[in-house]
Each structure stands twice: as C-alpha cells, then as structure tokens.
Amino acid sequence: xxxxxxxxxxxxxxxxxxxxxxxxxxxxxxxxxxxxxxxxxxxxxxxxxxxxxxxxxxxxxxxxxxxxxxxxxxxxxxxxxxxxxxxxxxxxxxxxxxxxxxxxxxxxxxxxxxxxxxxxxxxxxxxxxxxxxxxxxxxxxxxxxxxxxxxxxxxxxxxxxxxxxxxxxxxxxxxxxxxxxxxxxxxxxxxxxxxxxxxxxxxxxxxxxxxxxxxxxxxxxxxxxxxxxxxxxxxxxxxxxxxxxxxxxxxxxxxxxxxxxxxxxxxxxxxxxxxxxxxxxxxxxxxxxxxxxxxxxxxxxxxxxxxxxxxxxxxxxxxxxxxxxxxxxxxxxxxxxxxxxxxxxxxxxxxxxxxxxxxxxxxxxxxxxxxxxxxxxxxxxxxxxxxxxxxxxxxxxxxxxxxxxxxxxxxxxxxxxxxxxxxxxxxxxxxxxxxxxxxxxxxxxxxxxxxxxxxxxxxxxxxxxxxxxxxxxxxxxxxxxxxxxxxxxxxxxxxxxxxxxxxxxx
Numbered sequence: 367x368x369x370x371x372x373x374x375x376x377x378x379x380x381x382x383x384x385x386x387x388x389x390x391x392x393x394x395x396x397x398x399x400x401x402x403x404x405x406x407x408x409x410x411x412x413x414x415x416x417x418x419x420x421x422x423x424x425x426x427x428x429x430x431x432x433x434x435x436x437x438x439x440x441x442x443x444x445x446x447x448x449x450x451x452x453x454x455x456x457x458x459x460x461x462x463x464x465x466x467x468x469x470x471x472x473x474x475x476x477x478x479x480x481x482x483x484x485x486x487x488x489x490x491x492x493x494x495x496x497x498x499x500x501x502x503x504x505x506x507x508x509x510x511x512x513x514x515x516x517x518x519x520x521x522x523x524x525x526x527x528x529x530x531x532x533x534x535x536x537x538x539x540x541x542x543x544x545x546x547x548x549x550x551x552x553x554x555x556x557x558x559x560x561x562x563x564x565x566x567x568x569x570x571x572x573x574x575x576x577x578x579x580x581x582x583x584x585x586x587x588x589x590x591x592x593x594x595x596x597x598x599x600x601x602x603x604x605x606x607x608x609x610x611x612x613x614x615x616x617x618x619x620x621x622x623x624x625x626x627x628x629x630x631x632x633x634x635x636x637x638x639x640x641x642x643x644x645x646x647x648x649x650x651x652x653x654x655x656x657x658x659x660x661x662x663x664x665x666x667x668x669x670x671x672x673x674x675x676x677x678x679x680x681x682x683x684x685x686x687x688x689x690x691x692x693x694x695x696x697x698x699x700x701x702x703x704x705x706x707x708x709x710x711x712x713x714x715x716x717x718x719x720x721x722x723x724x725x726x727x728x729x730x731x732x733x734x735x736x737x738x739x740x741x742x743x744x745x746x747x748x749x750x751x752x753x754x755x756x757x758x759x760x761x762x763x764x765x766x767x768x769x770x771x772x773x774x775x776x777x778x779x780x781x782x783x784x785x786x787x788x789x790x791x792x793x794x795x796x797x798x799x800x801x802x803x804x805x806x807x808x809x810x811x812x813x814x815x816x817x818x819x820x821x822x823x824x825x826x827x828x829x830x831x832x833x834x835x836x837x838x839x840x841x842x843x844x845x846x847x848x849x850x851x852x853x854x855x856x857x858x859x860x861x862x863x864x865x866x867x868x869x870x871x872x
Contacts, residue, residue: 378402378413381465381472387411392435394426397473402462404471405430405446411466412446413473415459419444419451425459429849431856438848440772441796441809441855448479453775453793454498456505456549482511487786488586488749489514492576494566494726495591496520498529498771499754501549502778503589503785504559510786517583518554519576521564524615525550530771532618533639534800538646539622546615566592569730571747587749587785590727590738591778594720594755594769599634603696609714612643624713627651632701632711634693636663638799640717641676644685645802647715655686655709657693657701668806669818672831672843676801683802720769722756737767743784744777751784753777761795762840766811770797794858807851810841810858821872822847832870838863839870 375395376382382404387393393404394416401416403426414435416425423439430436434443434452442455449459463474491507493500496518504516520526528548535541551561568577569588576583596611598604610621625631625647633640633647636658648654660666662673677687688703695702701711722737732746733739737758739746744759746752754774758767776793783789795811804827812833822829822845830850833841844851850869857866 373399373401378404378471378473381470384466384469384471387471390430392426392428392430394424395473397462398476400460400476402473403435404464404473405435407433407446410446411464411471413462413464414444414446414449415461417459418442418455419457419459420455427849429852429856432859436852436856438852440798441807441852450509453502453779454772456502456775458509482509484511484513485786485788487512487514490583490585491516491587491589491785492583492585493518493589493591494564494569494576495589495593495754496522496526496561497591497593497754498548498774499591499593499778499781500589501526501554502775503591503753503782504554504778505549505557506779506782507785508557508559510782510788512782512786514586515560516558517560517562519562519564519566519578519583521566522614522616525561526554527615529613532615533612533642533646535646537612537618537622537643538649540649543615543619546618566726569726571730571732571750574749585749588751589778589781589785590732590746590750590752590756591754591774592723592726592756593774594722596716597719597721598716599693599718601693601695604716606696606698606714608698608712609696609716611716612639613720621647621713621715622650625650625652628653629712630710631655631713631715632657632693632709633715633717634658634701635717635719636660636687636689637717637719638664638667640715641680642800643715643717644680645683645800647713648680648683648685648802652713654684655688656680657688657691657703657709659690659692661690663687663689668808668843669815669831669833671818671820671824672806675824676804676806678825679801679804720755722767724756727752727756735765739765743789744781745784751781753781761811764813766813768795768811770795772796772798794855796855804845807844807848808841809844809851809855810839812840815840819870830870839866842870 373396378395379397403416418437420442423437428436428438436443443452449461465472526548531546536546629652631652633656665673691703700708727738738752815833819832828846831843
C-alpha cells in the first residue's frame with residue numbers, strides 16, 4: 367500500500383536560492399503543509415505534488431525526462447506543466463504556482479486544474495472490457511477534454527479492479543477490499559462514464575454496434591479490451607469447488623477466505639501469478655506447496671540464476687516446491703502427481719497461464735494472429751482499436767502480445783489519444799513482480815535471450831540482470847536499483863542504444 371511523503375526539506379513557500387535547484391534534479395520540500403517537489407526543466411521551474419498517485423511512491427527519488435517526472439516504484443509519470451498522469455497512475459497530481467524573483471524561487475498558491483478544451487473526436491465511444499486498458503482509456507479521454515458519450519461493457523461481477531492486488535496485497539490480507547478497486551462505478555459516473563453490465567455478445571463493425579444480452583450500443587469509436595482468461599488444466603478434479611484460478615475479485619476473495627493459517631494449499635504453476643499467490647497465502651500462514659513441470663521457476667522468462675534466487679526467497683519464507691512434476695488428479699483433499707506421490711490440499715490454485723479472449727474479435731472479422739492484430743496506434747480496423755492482453759502490436763521490430771498490467775494501462779491511454787487524432791507515444795514495456803519482501807522490476811521485452819548477465823549480488827538484493835538477443839540489450843531486471851530501471855526505460859524510449867549499453871554495463 368502507498369504511503370504519503372513526509373514533510374521534509376525546505377519550506378518552499380518561504381523561497382530558496384535559485385542556484386539550489388539543478389536542471390532535471392527534483393528537490394523535495396513542502397508548502398502549505400503538503401509535500402512538494404520542485405523541478406527545473408529548461409527555462410521553466412515546476413512545483414508538483416511529491417507523492418505518486420498510484421501507490422504513493424516518492425517522486426523526488428525519480429528522474430525527469432520527456433517533460434515528465436517519473437516515479438521510481440512502478441514507473442508512473444506525470445506531466446511537469448499539468449500534473450497529468452501516465453500509466454500505471456490514473457489520477458493527476460497537484461501543481462502550484464512558482465514565483466521567480468531576485469534570484470530566488472518561491473512556491474505560491476496551489477493551482478486549480480483548468481478544464482481542458484473539448485478536442486472533438488468520436489461522439490460515442492464504447493469500450494468492451496472494464497479492466498486496466500478499458501478504464502485507462504475512459505479516464506484518459508476525459509483528461510484530454512473529450513465530452514462525448516463513453517460506455518464500458520463490463521462482465522466481471524464487481525466494479526473494475528486493480529488486478530495486481532488480487533495476487534498481492536489484497537490476497538495477502540494486507541489491504542482492505544476498497545483498495546482493490548481500480549475505479550468504482552460511482553467514480554466513473556462522476557466522469558460521465560457509464561458502466562454497462564455485460565458481457566458483450568456481438569460486434570457489428572459495419573453497423574457500428576455492440577450487443578449485450580439486453581441492449582444494443584452504437585459507437586463511433588470502439589475499443590476491444592477483453593483481456594485474457596485463466597487456463598484450467600484438463601485433469602480429473604479440476605472443476606472441484608476448492609480448485610481456483612485467480613483473475614477476478616471473487617476469485618481472490620474465495621482463495622483468501624479459504625486459505626487460513628495452517629491450511630494445506632497447492633499452487634499448480636510456478637508462474638508469476640502462482641508464485642505471487644504463494645507468497646500472499648504464506649503471509650496468511652497457509653502451508654503452501656508449488657508444483658510445476660520446470661526445474662527452475664520463471665527460468666523461461668528470467669533465466670536460471672534469477673529463477674533460482676526467487677525460489678530461495680520463497681523457501682526462506684516456508685514455501686515448498688515440487689518441481690519437475692505435473693499434477694494428474696485432484697480429489698477433495700489431495701493433489702496426485704505424475705510420480706505417484708500425493709500432496710495434501712484443502713485449497714488448490716491453478717496459475718498455469720492465460721489465453722486471450724479473442725472470440726468477439728474473430729466473429730467480427732478482425733485479423734487474428736495469436737491475438738488481435740493492430741497497427742502502431744493499436745488500431746485493428748477503421749474506428750476499432752484493441753489493447754491490453756489481446757493486442758498483437760509492433761514493438762522493437764517484431765509483433766508482440768504482452769500480458770502485463772502496466773502495458774494494458776498505457777495501451778488504454780494511447781488509444782484515447784489515437785481516438786482524438788493526437789497520435790501515440792513510445793512506451794517501453796514494464797512490469798513488477800512481488801515475492802514476499804522482494805520486488806523485481808522488469809523493463810523492456812525479451813521473448814528469447816542469450817545467457818543473462820548478472821551485475822551485483824542477487825542474494826544481497828542489490829543487482830540488475832541484462833537480457834540480450836544477438837548481443838543487443840532487450841530487457842533489464844532490477845533489484846534494489848529503482849533509479850537505474852528508470853534510466854534504462856528512458857534510454858529505451860529515446861532509442862539511445864549507446865546510453866542503454868552504458869547503463870546495462872554499469
């Protein structure tokens with residue numbers, strides 16, 4: 367959960383010397399009882415709220431580039447002039463007036479954010495899917511000044527949720543349920559965004575309609591953000607009531623409510639979702655065993671050294687592993703493995719991957735290639751966009767489909783700009799994964815890689831790991847090196863290969 371920045375540094379309402387503020391170096395202070403960060407960018411000095419609106423990260427510890435200040439925790443960023451948010455943050459931060467006089471800088475009154483001018487654009491926007499991409503698109507449209515009708519067709523049975531919490535803090539019992547929501551129905555209504563009970567049953571791209579069970583919605587612009595659905599292994603007992611997948615708030619509630627202290631839990635799948643669930647349920651005191659066919663968890667994505675480190679982190683917290691094994695049968699109290707052994711299991715969680723929900727797009731005649739094929743602006747057809755887990759889009763010379771929550775948020779924001787004719791921006795893929803008291807930050811994208819290069823000491827929680835393909839840096843994992851992760855992301859955004867190489871070797 368986030369924490370508010372403590373008041374420290376100078377009282378900026380009393381002014382500081384101009385030469386105390388260096389170009390691009392955030393300076394933390396306070397004004398009027400609120401934490402404020404000062405940033406010099408060229409001839410301008412900006413004063414903004416010092417706390418990230420996503421999880422409360424300290425913006426003064428971030429970096430400044432591209433006209434924005436970037437949070438070191440999860441790489442949210444905020445426009446220096448307006449405070450407007452960019453993924454994973456959805457809410458803007460406050461801005462203050464700045465007075466420059468007599469060689470001194472003083473923070474004045476907090477500014478009321480002016481309503482942006484209506485940019486025009488589509489009169490009716492329909493978004494199919496109330497996850498990260500869908501909600502981010504709706505909020506970004508309103509932030510850009512769009513005044514047309516917006517409807518989100520949502521079918522998860524709850525208000526839209528902040529999905530990472532479902533396997534992390536909420537599942538661990540460390541966060542209240544109201545903290546699990548990405549945006550409530552009431553908050554969307556305040557933005558004049560309508561949440562329509564789904565699911566969508568059909569899309570007509572010629573007639574420009576979306577049908578649900580009880581209504582038909584017309585659209586001028588359509589975003590498909592249907593996400594992915596978890597895979598359930600086709601083995602005996604997979605449909606028993608104590609066997610869960612983890613995708614919705616209802617899933618997380620059911621698992622957390624059943625996995626009490628001392629309860630034997632089997633996690634099937636040593637994936638990110640499986641391991642995060644293992645950490646969260648172990649925090650509740652459950653007796654957790656992870657089963658997976660691989661010999662090292664996460665090796666396919668992170669390599670053997672990082673995967674081995676992650677395993678050690680879990681084992682130190684009491685999580686057991688049965689790797690190199692597959693489940694063959696589930697009963698009311700056990701999971702049987704392919705070596706003839708059986709594990710006690712009052713709760714079973716399947717974390718064996720997801721598949722994109724492309725059925726609507728296929729039926730609508732959109733191009734499909736292991737996802738919905740889109741262009742650089744995420745456009746799938748005239749007036750139709752696809753974003754998030756279902757989108758196969760061009761990135762770094764290849765067509766990729768990336769199942770990261772952060773990517774989905776930024777996709778939704780990019781689609782909003784595209785709908786308004788304002789183009790997109792180059793967004794580097796990013797995700798974070800939490801394992802007990804360890805957080806791994808991953809910048810870039812490497813579907814295949816040469817042997818990873820470990821710089822530093824993983825077990826000391828101070829390292830970064832470089833993933834190359836054909837010698838070129840494609841991705842970097844940081845552990846305890848948040849600022850480096852931001853600098854690497856900035857170099858990737860700029861396409862500055864020399865700077866990227868220097869940072870990777872640092």
